[in-house]
Amino acid sequence: xxxxxxxxxxxxxxxxxxxxxxxxxxxxxxxxxxxxxxxxxxxxxxxxxxxxxxxxxxxxxxxxxxxxxxxxxxxxxxxxxxxxxxxxxxxxxxxxxxxxxxxxxxxxxxxx
Amino acid sequence: xxxxxxxxxxxxxxxxxxxxxxxxxxxxxxxxxxxxxxxxxxxxxxxxxxxxxxxxxxxxxxxxxxxxxxxxxxxxxxxxxxxxxxxxxxxxxxxxxxxxxxxxxxxxxxxx
Numbered sequence: 423x424x425x426x427x428x429x430x431x432x433x434x435x436x437x438x439x440x441x442x443x444x445x446x447x448x449x450x451x452x453x454x455x456x457x458x459x460x461x462x463x464x465x466x467x468x469x470x471x472x473x474x475x476x477x478x479x480x481x482x483x484x485x486x487x488x489x490x491x492x493x494x495x496x497x498x499x500x501x502x503x504x505x506x507x508x509x510x511x512x513x514x515x516x517x518x519x520x521x522x523x524x525x526x527x528x529x530x531x532x533x534x
Numbered sequence: 535x536x537x538x539x540x541x542x543x544x545x546x547x548x549x550x551x552x553x554x555x556x557x558x559x560x561x562x563x564x565x566x567x568x569x570x571x572x573x574x575x576x577x578x579x580x581x582x583x584x585x586x587x588x589x590x591x592x593x594x595x596x597x598x599x600x601x602x603x604x605x606x607x608x609x610x611x612x613x614x615x616x617x618x619x620x621x622x623x624x625x626x627x628x629x630x631x632x633x634x635x636x637x638x639x640x641x642x643x644x645x646x
Contacts, residue, residue, distance in 0.1 A: 431574070454633050465538070465624050465637030466577070511576060515633060520565050520584055521592070522635060524576035 425449045426514050428525035436533055441499040443528050445512030448493065452514040456522065457486060457497050460509045469510070470497070502532045535560050538638035540625050546644045547615040555610040555641050557625030564630040566608040568592075568600065570621040571640075577624065583608055584630070615645045 427446045435441045445455075453474040458466035472479040472486045472495065479486050485498045499506055512525040541556045559566065564585050569577040569592075579592030583602040597619060599611040608627075612619060622642050626635040 426576070428576075456633065458637075463640070465626075465639050467637065468634045471633065520582060520628070520630075521567075521579060522633075524569075524578075526574065526576040 424525075425452075426512055426523050426525040428510075428512055428528050430528050431526070432529040432531070434531045434533060435502050437504055438501045441497075441502045441506065441530055441532065443497040443499075443510050443512075443530065445495045445497075445525055446493055447495075447514050449514070449516065449523075450493070451516035452523075453517045454515050455486070455488060455495050456513045456515075457484075458511040458513060458524075460511065460527070466511060499530075502530075504532045504534050506530060507532050537561065538625055538627050538636050540623075540638035540641050542641060543639070544642045546646060547612075548646060549615060549617065551615050552611070552613050553615070553643075555612075555623055555625075555643070557608045557610065557638060558606050559608075559625075559627040559636070560606065561627060561629070561636065562605060563627035563636070564605070565628040565635075566602065567626040567628070567635065568598070568608070568610045569624045569626065570594065571624060572621050580610065580623075612643075617645050619643065620645045 456471040457469040460466040488495045509527045513522040538559045567582045568580040581600040583589045625638040628635045
């Protein structure tokens, strides 16, 4: 029973264009969402997060959008760069929990 | 700060052998976690700890044990290795309430 779903295993975009990575969740108790980025042979690193009291959070080229009614969030990367090529994991946690629930990840390839 | 460190980076075990995966953090984080990542899958929580002397099971604890005698260290023990435990293991830590987990570089374990 996957509570956090990333339905696209992979995504390929051209350098300079927008990358949009999607994530859906089923647990209405989730109130904090995070995106992690993972390069091969390295551990995941935190990228950006959003609380359920917001619908958008920006950090440089990265923006996360949250649609609570649809239980959907997305990560936008503009403009995409070859160094953004990595696996991106969506994660969520309910209020007061120490635990994160991760999606399966989406492999982004940015072509020069 | 070294952050979260894990040893070894790679290990091959025979079925039935035992080993301990080491994890240490120097950020004075209260929370520590062990995850496994199988190919094409997200991160699954094995065990976690909210402080020295306190541990709790995650989603996939069978076949593993942990201890947390100090704030810094959180070793993961495999008692009777099985091929199903072939995976990449990540340790992570978090400052209580911060929601952002910091990950180590991972240990790639193969059980033959």
